[in-house]
Amino acid sequence: xxxxxxLGKGLNALIAQQTPPSQTSVASPISGGPHVQNIPVDHIxxxxxxxxxxxxxxxxxxxAESIKIHGVLEPVLALRRDDGQYELIAxxxxxSAAKAAxxxxxxxxxxxxxxPEQQTEWALIENIHREDLNPIDKAMAYRTYIDRFHLTHxxxxxxxxxxxxxxxxxxxxxxxxxxxxDMIRTGKLSFGHAKILAGLTDASRQVELATxxxxxxxxxxxxxxxxxxxxxxxDQADTVVHEHSRSLKSAHxxxxxxxxxxxxxxxxxxxxxxxxxxxxxVIQYYSLDEFDRLVENLTGKPG
Numbered sequence: 001x002x003x004x005x006x007l008g009k010g011l012n013a014l015i016a017q018q019t020p021p022s023q024t025s026v027a028s029p030i031s032g033g034p035h036v037q038n039i040p041v042d043h044i045x046x047x048x049x050x051x052x053x054x055x056x057x058x059x060x061x062x063x064a065e066s067i068k069i070h071g072v073l074e075p076v077l078a079l080r081r082d083d084g085q086y087e088l089i090a091x092x093x094x095x096s097a098a099k100a101a102x103x104x105x106x107x108x109x110x111x112x113x114x115x116p117e118q119q120t121e122w123a124l125i126e127n128i129h130r131e132d133l134n135p136i137d138k139a140m141a142y143r144t145y146i147d148r149f150h151l152t153h154x155x156x157x158x159x160x161x162x163x164x165x166x167x168x169x170x171x172x173x174x175x176x177x178x179x180x181x182d183m184i185r186t187g188k189l190s191f192g193h194a195k196i197l198a199g200l201t202d203a204s205r206q207v208e209l210a211t212x213x214x215x216x217x218x219x220x221x222x223x224x225x226x227x228x229x230x231x232x233x234x235d236q237a238d239t240v241v242h243e244h245s246r247s248l249k250s251a252h253x254x255x256x257x258x259x260x261x262x263x264x265x266x267x268x269x270x271x272x273x274x275x276x277x278x279x280x281x282v283i284q285y286y287s288l289d290e291f292d293r294l295v296e297n298l299t300g301k302p303g
Contacts, residue, residue, distance in 0.1 A: 036075045038105040039086055041098055044078060047088045047123050055093055063097035072098055075107040077122065079114050086110065089119050090126035120148060128160065135191040136181050139170040146171075165289040172198040172288065180210045189213055192220035195288050196227050264294060 076091025088095060089111070098106045114122075124145040128138065146156050153171070157164035173184065173194040180197060183189045189197075193213050197206045205227075213223055253270050261268045264283065272279040285291040 036107050036109060039078065039108045039110065041095065041103055041106050043084075044076075044086045044088055044095055044106070046092060047090075047119065055096065060093070060096050060100055063093060064100035067094075067097055067101040067103065072103070072107055075109050077126070078108045078110050079119060080110050080112050087119075089114070089122050121145075124148065125160065134185050134187070135170065135173060135194060136185045139174050142167055142170050143174060165292045168292055169195050169198075169288050176210075177203060177207060180206060183210055183214050190220065193223055196220065196223050199288055199291070200227055264297065266290065266294060 072094055074091075074094065076094055077089040078086040078091075079089055081087055086108070091108075095106060124141060127133070128141045128145065133141065142156065145151070145160075146153070151159070153164050153168050156162075156167055160167075170191075173181070173191075176184075176194065176198055180189070180194075184191070184194050189210060193210070197210055200206050200209075209223060209226060212218065212226075218226075253272060257268055257270050266286075267284040269282045269284070270279065271282065283294060285294055
């Protein structure tokens with residue numbers, strides 16, 4: 001499908017471009033907002049396409065206390081229905097907290113004539129750009145957005161103005177086992193830890209290292225070292241490569257290694273086997289971003 005213009009940091013650019021000038025601004029906690037008006041909280045129904053996981057009672061209660069003191073600091077985005085009621089496009093958490101705080105009105109940017117596809121896309125984009133999402137929920141938001149609109153990672157990157165490799169890294173962590181995803185969701189593992197674990201093919205090793213991180217709090221750098229060499233000394237893998245290289249490689253093979261390494265921009269090793277005409281080629285990468293780059297260079301397709 002053809003690409004749409006980039007949507008920048010969330011919905012702000014899109015709202016500013018498309019909000020009708022006839023809307024009437026009224027007093028609200030927002031200064032300079034685009035055509036903000038107060039609408040009755042009880043007249044708002046949830047967006048049936050809301051992509052975010054349900055909020056906890058503690059989460060809503062905490063925001064409700066803040067709203068009692070400071071008010072609603074950012075307007076919600078709502079669709080005006082034909083029956084005079086409203087349907088949320090973005091702002092479910094704020095609306096729930098406003099109700100819990102006893103507010104009768106909530107500041108909103110009200111839109112008319114939005115297609116169901118636009119409503120779904122805006123809700124997904126607002127969800128993706130929220131700062132309080134944990135990595136798993138953000139990854140699920142990316143997945144839903146890409147699947148819903150049949151996008152490649154590169155197209156999603158362009159439409160969201162976000163780095164393609166970053167989107168790919170988020171999607172990879174969804175392949176981790178449920179126990180590990182729970183550790184990420186609850187903050188026991190960081191996104192940096194999760195990226196390294198997602199690069200391992202051995203599921204039992206993933207669980208072993210994830211448990212170690214949760215129990216000991218080792219750094220991302222230390223986890224990367226353990227993942228690279230199977231828990232042994234950091235230089236063990238390079239030592240094995242070096243010894244194998246000295247014993248079997250001809251000058252021609254070493255020269256070919258160097259040439260291919262320059263072309264790919266990473267370390268590459270050729271291991272001739274004792275049986276003539278056989279062997280293996282090992283291309284090394286040192287981060288998931290570099291892995292994506294290599295895949296794209298070798299296949300012509302995004303990683």
